[in-house]
Amino acid sequence: MKTNGGSLLLRAAVLIGAAVLFCSAAIAETYYVSLQGDDAKDGKTAQTAFRTVKKGVSILKSGDMLIIKSGDYGDEQAVVSNSGTREAPITIKAEETGKVILKGTGEGTGILLQDKNHVVIEGIEFGNYMMGVAIKYASSYITVRKCIFRENNSSGILVYGNFRKPEASQGIVLTENTFLDFSDKQDYGLCLYASCNLKATNNYFYGVHHQALSFKKLMKDSVASGNTFEGFRYSAIYIGQNDDSTEEGYLRSERIVAEGNVFRPAKDFHAKRAVCVANVTDAVVRNNFVDSVYGGDGEGCIAVHPISTGAKIYGNLIVSEKGNVQPSMYIEADCEVYNNTLVDCNLALEIVSGNAPVLRNNIFCGNKTQVKFSPAPNYKEEQEHKTRRFPDGKVWTWRADPAKKPVFDRNNWFPKVEGVGATDISVDPKFVGLFEPLKLGGVNPVFKPYFFRAEAYKLSKDSPCKGMGAFDIAAK
Numbered sequence: 001m002k003t004n005g006g007s008l009l010l011r012a013a014v015l016i017g018a019a020v021l022f023c024s025a026a027i028a029e030t031y032y033v034s035l036q037g038d039d040a041k042d043g044k045t046a047q048t049a050f051r052t053v054k055k056g057v058s059i060l061k062s063g064d065m066l067i068i069k070s071g072d073y074g075d076e077q078a079v080v081s082n083s084g085t086r087e088a089p090i091t092i093k094a095e096e097t098g099k100v101i102l103k104g105t106g107e108g109t110g111i112l113l114q115d116k117n118h119v120v121i122e123g124i125e126f127g128n129y130m131m132g133v134a135i136k137y138a139s140s141y142i143t144v145r146k147c148i149f150r151e152n153n154s155s156g157i158l159v160y161g162n163f164r165k166p167e168a169s170q171g172i173v174l175t176e177n178t179f180l181d182f183s184d185k186q187d188y189g190l191c192l193y194a195s196c197n198l199k200a201t202n203n204y205f206y207g208v209h210h211q212a213l214s215f216k217k218l219m220k221d222s223v224a225s226g227n228t229f230e231g232f233r234y235s236a237i238y239i240g241q242n243d244d245s246t247e248e249g250y251l252r253s254e255r256i257v258a259e260g261n262v263f264r265p266a267k268d269f270h271a272k273r274a275v276c277v278a279n280v281t282d283a284v285v286r287n288n289f290v291d292s293v294y295g296g297d298g299e300g301c302i303a304v305h306p307i308s309t310g311a312k313i314y315g316n317l318i319v320s321e322k323g324n325v326q327p328s329m330y331i332e333a334d335c336e337v338y339n340n341t342l343v344d345c346n347l348a349l350e351i352v353s354g355n356a357p358v359l360r361n362n363i364f365c366g367n368k369t370q371v372k373f374s375p376a377p378n379y380k381e382e383q384e385h386k387t388r389r390f391p392d393g394k395v396w397t398w399r400a401d402p403a404k405k406p407v408f409d410r411n412n413w414f415p416k417v418e419g420v421g422a423t424d425i426s427v428d429p430k431f432v433g434l435f436e437p438l439k440l441g442g443v444n445p446v447f448k449p450y451f452f453r454a455e456a457y458k459l460s461k462d463s464p465c466k467g468m469g470a471f472d473i474a475a476k
Contacts, residue, residue, distance in 0.1 A: 028063030028088060031056055035071040053102065054078040056092075057111065063088030068124065070099035077108045077129075084118035086141070094123035097146050104129035106153055113139050122146050131158040138168040148178045151185045161194035163251070166218050169195040174203065176447045181207035184233065188214050194251075198222040204445040205229045205236065207269055214238045215280070217251035227261045228449050231269025237261065240280030240308065253280040262449035263301075264291040267440045272326075274301045274318075277335075282310040287470070289454045290318040290328075292438040300330025300350065304357075311335035317454055317470040320438070321345040327372065331357045334404070341457055341470040342367060344435060350374055356404040362411045363429050363469040370417045412465050430463040432456060 029044065033056045037049035043056060049069065050056045056066040057078045062085050084090035092111070094100035102110045102124060110126040113119055114136045125148035126132030132149040135142050135158070149156025156179045161169030172195060179189035189205050189212045192198060198219065205212040205227065212232045213224055219240075229236040240253045263274040271293040277283045290301045301318050304311050313335060320343070321328040327350035328342050338360040342348040348367035351357065354376045364370050408421030416426030433456025458471040 028065075029061075030065045030067065031059070032067050032069065033073075034069040035073070037069075052076060052078075053092075053111075057081070060090045060092070062090065062118075065091040065093070067093060067095050068100045070094070070096050072101040072103060074102075075104045075108070076102050076110065077104070077112070078102075078110070079112045079114075080116050080119055083116045086118060089118040089120050089141075089143075091120045091122070092124075093120070097123035098125060098148055099123075101125045101127065102129075102132075103127045104152075106130070109134045109158075110152075112136070113142060115139060117141050119143075120145070124148075125150060126156070127151055128153070130154045132156045134158045134160065135169075135172060136160045138162050138165075139172075140169055141171040143173045143175070144177060145173070145175045146177065148180065149186065149189065150180045151183060153185060153187075155188035155191040156186060157190050158188075159190075159192045159195050159198065161196075161218075163194045163218060166194045166220055167196050170197045172198045174198070174200045176201075177203045178445045179203065179205045179207075179209070179212065180443065181209045184208040184210075187211070190214065192216060192219055192222070194218040195222065196220045200224045200227065202226045202447040203228075204447060205232065206266055206443050206445075207231050208233045209236075210234055211238045211241065212236045214241045215253055215256050216241045217253065217279075219253040219256060221255045223257040223259065224261060225257070225259045226447075226449055228446050229261065229263045229271065229274070230266035230444075231271050232263075233270075233272065235273045235276045236263050236271070237275045238278065239276065239283050239285075240278040240305075241276075251279075253283075255282045255284075256280055257284045257286070258288060259284070259286045260449060261288045262291065262451065263288065263293060264438065264450075265293060265440060267442050270294040272301075273303060276303045276305065277308045277311050277313075278305040279307050280311075281308075283308060283312075285311070285313045285316065287315040288317070289449070289451055290316065290321070291453060292320045294321075294326075300327045302328070303330040304333045304335050306332045306352075306355070308333050308335070313337045314339045315470050316340045317457055318342045318348075319344060319435075319453070319457065321347075328367075331355065331406075333357070336360075338362060339469060341365070343431075343457060347372055351406050352376060354401050354404055356406060358407040358409070359411055360407075360409040361468040363414075363465055364411065364417075365414045365429055365431075370413050370415075371420060410468070412468055425464070427464045429465040429469065430460045432458045432460050 031043040032049035034049035037051040039055040041048040043050040120143045127150040187210045265271040274290045318328045327347045328345040332352040341363045345367045347369045350372045
């Protein structure tokens with residue numbers, strides 16, 4: 001009897017749970033917005049649609065979906081009123097991707113989420129706002145996908161999390177979005193503060209963009225992967241920007257990864273610095289392809305600044321950097337640099353003296369200048385960095401340590417550079433393919449990075465440089 005009683009109780013519990021789930025699903029609603037709609041109607045059918053997105057998002061509750069009919073809705077500045085749940089998120093989407101336009105007057109935010117969770121925004125174009133989408137404070141598990149951000153005045157997407165408790169803003173996914181800046185207007189594509197476990201994946205950035213994707217203060221355990229950058233004025237990815245921490249305390253970012261991204265110029269738009277590592281602990285820059293960029297204001301296509309600690313730079317390919325004196329890789333801090341390939345660049349590597357980076361198993365081939373050692377920058381005590389603070393409150397100052405020396409181990413310099421390491425070699429690495437020039441195109445959103453040219457820089461089966469370089473894969 002005990003067994004039967006237990007079974008009955010279990011079955012009853014299952015039935016009650018199923019009933020609760022059924023009721024939850026049953027009360028979820030689908031609403032519509034149309035240019036022919038009326039906010040006084042109920043919005044529950046295409047024939048009784050709301051007129052404004054603002055009205056639609058204001059009533060959504062857990063599990064609800066808002067479908068927006070195609071058209072230009074002008075300046076909406078919609079505010080999401082409620083949160084969804086993990087099982088029943090709120091969804092706001094264009095009926096046809098890219099056919100719904102929200103266009104501001106230069107101010108405000110297209111859609112604002114503040115202290116909201118489990119919301120999806122999909123397929124909408126945002127233009128001429130201050131921010132297209134703003135995700136603020138304790139907002140978590142927000143997804144923005146397949147949207148277009150065209151020449152907003154500050155940023156396409158702003159994530160501004162909780163500075164006292166950054167884990168209160170987590171699980172944000174920004175994927176397959178397009179960021180367009182033709183006239184030096186949209187300063188940032190993605191501007192990110194005080195958030196954890198954020199993923200920026202498979203986005204497309206085109207045009208000027210002061211910084212296309214910027215991890216600023218107090219970002220933790222986040223990743224930028226599989227993005228395509230075509231044209232960027234200064235930095236495509238800036239890890240740890242705003243390295244002067246101001247009165248808010250020490251706001252150092254931690255464990256940020258940039259991987260599998262492609263950086264290249266576009267028609268009418270130069271591309272300068274691909275990745276900058278600044279005020280961050282344990283950044284990883286790996287398996288990226290930097291193709292024919294111009295060079296980055298003296299700081300390199302991949303640059304590591306002195307305030308960074310624990311950076312690892314590996315598996316990257318930099319091809320045909322043609323700046324005047326800019327290095328392809330600029331190292332101003334102790335870090336690990338290994339299994340990278342730098343080919344046909346004006347200046348492949350610059351190391352600021354007084355640092356001890358470890359450079360191992362890299363290939364430097366056919367560069368006009370292979371390596372340059374520079375004197376320490378003239379930082380004068382607190383003069384330039386008086387607001388940078390460590391957790392103990394001490395003012396941060398940078399001084400070169402003349403006793404520190406770079407470590408070179410089994411790098412291939414072809415042609416040879418003398419005196420950089422006893423185990424270094426100088427042989428033809430025997431890449432697989434030809435070095436065909438890059439053909440520039442116009443706007444061409446691709447959400448999977450274009451690595452075709454990179455295939456030419458794999459090592460052939462008989463390469464003497466096995467175990468080195470970004471593409472150490474034998475040709476099939």
